[in-house]
Amino acid sequence: MGLADRNAAPDELERMRGLVRQGMLDGAFGVSTGLFYVPGAFTPLAEVVELQKIVAPWRGVHTSHMRDAATFEEPHQYAAGFSHVIVNGQVVCENGAMTAARPGKVLYGPGKR
Numbered sequence: 001m002g003l004a005d006r007n008a009a010p011d012e013l014e015r016m017r018g019l020v021r022q023g024m025l026d027g028a029f030g031v032s033t034g035l036f037y038v039p040g041a042f043t044p045l046a047e048v049v050e051l052q053k054i055v056a057p058w059r060g061v062h063t064s065h066m067r068d069a070a071t072f073e074e075p076h077q078y079a080a081g082f083s084h085v086i087v088n089g090q091v092v093c094e095n096g097a098m099t100a101a102r103p104g105k106v107l108y109g110p111g112k113r
Contacts, residue, residue, distance in 0.1 A: 001039065020051050021054050029060055032062070049090075052088075056089035059088075062086055082096075083095055088103040090103045
């Protein structure tokens with residue numbers, strides 16, 4: 001797709017799914033995105049969700065590089081936070097609001113009583 005600001009064509013998305021699947025078979029822990037940067041900034045949520053559906057059966061992770069707005073001139077600028085959260089290939093937070101999806105489970109450490 002290069003640097004084009006457009007949605008992936010069906011054959012391109014299928015190729016992405018295949019690459020993610022092969023990565024998981026090869027031992028990857030999941031997928032990492034840089035949605036702040038071009039061309040990732042053009043990526044629609046639905047495309048990320050489709051790739052996470054491939055990762056979910058392996059209980060893989062999705063990490064996304066977040067960047068704050070701080071500069072040397074204005075050091076007290078804060079990150080905007082997450083507008084979307086995807087768990088097991090399902091959107092649980094969209095545009096900052098919780099959805100009805102609850103595909104995960106709470107994990108407790110050894111200190112939980």
